[in-house]
Amino acid sequence: MVSESVLEVHGLTKVFRVPRRRAEPFVAVRDVSFTLGHGEVVALVGESGSGKTTIGRMLAGIETPTEGSIRLSEESAERSGRSLRQRVQMVFQDPYAALNPFNRISYTISRPIINYHQMNNAAALERAREILGTVQLIPADEYLEKRPHQLSGGQRQRVVIARALAASPEIVIADEPVSMLDVSIRADVLRLLRDLLDQKKVSAMLYITHDLLSARLLAQRIMVLYRGNVVEIGETETLLTNPLHPYTKLLWSAIPNPRRAAEGKAMVIPTAGTGDIPKHGCPFAPRCPLADERCQVEMPPLEERTNQHAVACHMVEGV
Amino acid sequence: MSTLLSVEDLSIDYGRRNPVHAVRNVSLSIEEDEFVGLVGESGCGKSTLGFAIARLERPPAQIVGGRIHIGGNDWMSMDAESMRKARWETVSVVLQSGMNALNPIMTIGAQFRDVMEQHGHRGRRAIEERAVEVLDLVQIRPEVLRRYPHELSGGMKQRIAIALSLVLRPKLVIMDEPTTALDMVVQRQILENLKALRHQQSFAMLFISHDLGLVLELVDRVVVMYAGEIIEEQSSRGLLKHAWHPYTRALMDSLPDPENPKGSYQGIPGSPPDLHVIPEACMYAPRCPLVQESCRTSTPSLETFQDVQSRCPVTRQEVVDGVGVRS
Ligand SMILES: Nc1ncnc2c1ncn2[C@@H]1O[C@H](COP(=O)(O)OP(=O)(O)OP(=O)(O)O)[C@@H](O)[C@H]1O
Ligand SMILES: Nc1ncnc2c1ncn2[C@@H]1O[C@H](COP(=O)(O)OP(=O)(O)OP(=O)(O)O)[C@@H](O)[C@H]1O
Numbered sequence: 001m002v003s004e005s006v007l008e009v010h011g012l013t014k015v016f017r018v019p020r021r022r023a024e025p026f027v028a029v030r031d032v033s034f035t036l037g038h039g040e041v042v043a044l045v046g047e048s049g050s051g052k053t054t055i056g057r058m059l060a061g062i063e064t065p066t067e068g069s070i071r072l073s074e075e076s077a078e079r080s081g082r083s084l085r086q087r088v089q090m091v092f093q094d095p096y097a098a099l100n101p102f103n104r105i106s107y108t109i110s111r112p113i114i115n116y117h118q119m120n121n122a123a124a125l126e127r128a129r130e131i132l133g134t135v136q137l138i139p140a141d142e143y144l145e146k147r148p149h150q151l152s153g154g155q156r157q158r159v160v161i162a163r164a165l166a167a168s169p170e171i172v173i174a175d176e177p178v179s180m181l182d183v184s185i186r187a188d189v190l191r192l193l194r195d196l197l198d199q200k201k202v203s204a205m206l207y208i209t210h211d212l213l214s215a216r217l218l219a220q221r222i223m224v225l226y227r228g229n230v231v232e233i234g235e236t237e238t239l240l241t242n243p244l245h246p247y248t249k250l251l252w253s254a255i256p257n258p259r260r261a262a263e264g265k266a267m268v269i270p271t272a273g274t275g276d277i278p279k280h281g282c283p284f285a286p287r288c289p290l291a292d293e294r295c296q297v298e299m300p301p302l303e304e305r306t307n308q309h310a311v312a313c314h315m316v317e318g319v
Numbered sequence: 320m321s322t323l324l325s326v327e328d329l330s331i332d333y334g335r336r337n338p339v340h341a342v343r344n345v346s347l348s349i350e351e352d353e354f355v356g357l358v359g360e361s362g363c364g365k366s367t368l369g370f371a372i373a374r375l376e377r378p379p380a381q382i383v384g385g386r387i388h389i390g391g392n393d394w395m396s397m398d399a400e401s402m403r404k405a406r407w408e409t410v411s412v413v414l415q416s417g418m419n420a421l422n423p424i425m426t427i428g429a430q431f432r433d434v435m436e437q438h439g440h441r442g443r444r445a446i447e448e449r450a451v452e453v454l455d456l457v458q459i460r461p462e463v464l465r466r467y468p469h470e471l472s473g474g475m476k477q478r479i480a481i482a483l484s485l486v487l488r489p490k491l492v493i494m495d496e497p498t499t500a501l502d503m504v505v506q507r508q509i510l511e512n513l514k515a516l517r518h519q520q521s522f523a524m525l526f527i528s529h530d531l532g533l534v535l536e537l538v539d540r541v542v543v544m545y546a547g548e549i550i551e552e553q554s555s556r557g558l559l560k561h562a563w564h565p566y567t568r569a570l571m572d573s574l575p576d577p578e579n580p581k582g583s584y585q586g587i588p589g590s591p592p593d594l595h596v597i598p599e600a601c602m603y604a605p606r607c608p609l610v611q612e613s614c615r616t617s618t619p620s621l622e623t624f625q626d627v628q629s630r631c632p633v634t635r636q637e638v639v640d641g642v643g644v645r646s
């Protein structure tokens with residue numbers, strides 16, 4: 001069981017104000033609270049645009065929260081004096097945008113090593129080789145010489161992971177780190193991420209994904225986000241074998257399954273509702289098969305139902 | 320039905336000195352209205368092939384051999400002006416980096432206008448109507464037309480890139496990993512939308528993905544690449560029953576199975592070969608569980624047998640002998 005927490009997030013909110021237009025400010029993340037325990041991986045899942053990356057960017061200090069607090073545990077003595085930016089590293093979602101096209105991979109990886117570890121060039125390069133090995137870009141020497149445009153999508157994604165590791169962070173925010181990888185390498189990268197925790201190279205990880213199956217493999221807990229709100233959070237197996245929120249159920253049923261498809265069982269997916277989200281009600285109400293009047297006007301609070309399994313839904317029976 | 324795309328013996332290298340032979344002797348055809356999937360592991364040459372078919376390859380990539388015809392036209396000897404016109408109208412591409420393919424300093428609406436006006440469409444109203452129509456196909460609301468790319472999430476940008484590719488009703492759409500950035504629900508919606516779209520608008524598709532499970536649900540026929548070559552090609556229906564090539568089998572076996580959580584993500588041991596030097600051997604031999612001595616000493620050819628093209632003589636013999644057929 002997870003003991004002390006490495007990271008505590010309380011009431012995190014991000015509002016984007018779009019200039020030039022008289023549009024209403026947009027709440028991308030609303031009142032999100034959670035902890036990352038020592039050695040824990042928490043998966044953050046949710047649809048496109050639900051605010052996953054925005055949460056990650058706030059944790060990594062790239063985006064300023066509109067409200068709420070992010071607290072890191074006291075630093076251990078050996079690691080003290082390090083900046084937040086170094087302690088929390090983000091593996092960026094889009095490997096095409098994340099790498100500077102003009103820099104060789106050697107520069108991309110060795111720069112954070114030199115900056116954060118005060119190593120000389122030669123030592124940093126040696127370390128860079130090691131890290132490329134861990135993400136299976138072999139032979140490392142060949143990849144060190146390359147620039148991003150010479151790499152395939154999956155190879156770039158591994159470089160982005162390697163760069164985050166180069167800073168030796170305590171917490172890794174991995175934003176869709178395996179989305180461009182095929183099964184053969186995906187399993188390895190997931191194992192690699194797992195090993196980072198098992199070998200205590202990293203204290204905790206927020207694993208952002210839309211892939212529930214990989215979340216199942218990697219994470220102890222899953223947190224489901226819908227339009228900026230946490231709608232369900234719980235221990236992985238509990239949440240997946242007994243999903244409570246209608247949106248979690250929908251996510252689970254959307255997983256590609258060619259064998260099922262071949263049997264001609266079509267899936268019915270409620271469309272993303274063109275109507276606006278009710279101002280005070282549940283954000284999922286416009287798409288929800290169970291929604292009643294109450295859901296339209298009253299936001300359901302995130303409530304614990306069974307041990308550590310919390311859901312925000314009026315229609316789930318209390319336990 | 321007639322053939323829309325025909326690729327014969329296409330080879331593509333990166334660089335001249337010590338080149339990477341990224342695509343080798345690939346032949347592939349797509350019928351009008353047919354959906355074909357192109358799968359294979361990271362770095363096997365899928366994007367390189369897709370780019371070349373759209374003639375978007377840029378140095379150091381160069382086509383070192385082969386022919387490409389689309390709708391009967393020689394696609395290799397076309398002049399720049401015809402090429403410009405044909406792009407978007409005859410062939411459109413959704414790039415793997417689709418989310419960055421959008422121009423950061425233009426609103427989404429302006430980008431739709433730009434593409435349509437360049438191809439002779441006039442009238443703000445009509446252009447906007449068409450844009451809204453294709454955006455609806457990918458479940459994006461019309462408001463985004465007034466937004467800039469940086470205000471949108473990765474998945475939204477990706478869907479807009481898909482919508483843009485369909486706006487001029489091209490005959491062939493090449494989609495390179497169009498849904499990797501998307502969540503399962505949206506991915507599924509797009510999949511269902513694309514299936515439905517086939518009945519409304521006739522077009523053929525080359526759907527590039529490393530996700531065989533997804534591909535099998537969408538396409539009529541699957542082409543499997545390994546290390547720059549096609550190693551198997553057959554109908555999705557057939558493949559679900561029986562994969563021939565050991566590599567395809569490994570791919571099938573590593574499909575995540577929602578019903579069997581811990582069995583998922585098996586992976587395929589070993590790593591893909593270096594593409595600088597092409598050995599006189601089966602490229603998959605070092606990783607193959609069925610490898611035989613002859614696999615290491617001669618290059619197997621792609622042969623058709625029972626409507627299946629496969630590059631593995633060992634498993635072909637199995638079928639001839641009547642063993643190993645799962646049905
Ligand atoms: N700089 C910005 N200005 C205005 N709106 C923004 C900005 N950045 C993000 N948003 C909006 O905030 C919402 C959440 O975006 P975010 O990138 O966090 O989503 P996500 O869950 O990571 O989605 P995806 O799975 O597609 O990557 C989106 O609706 C997006 O349009
Ligand atoms: N500009 C380049 N110079 C040298 N080699 C290159 C260049 N671009 C790509 N390659 C190499 O060519 C091979 C094929 O790359 P390609 O992008 O076609 O792979 P892919 O199958 O699309 O992979 P992914 O699924 O990761 O996108 C890779 O091994 C890659 O390293």
Ligand SMILES: [Mg+2]
Nearest residue numbers: 052053093473
């Ligand atoms: Mg994101």
Ligand SMILES: [Mg+2]
Nearest residue numbers: 152153366415
């Ligand atoms: Mg690619």
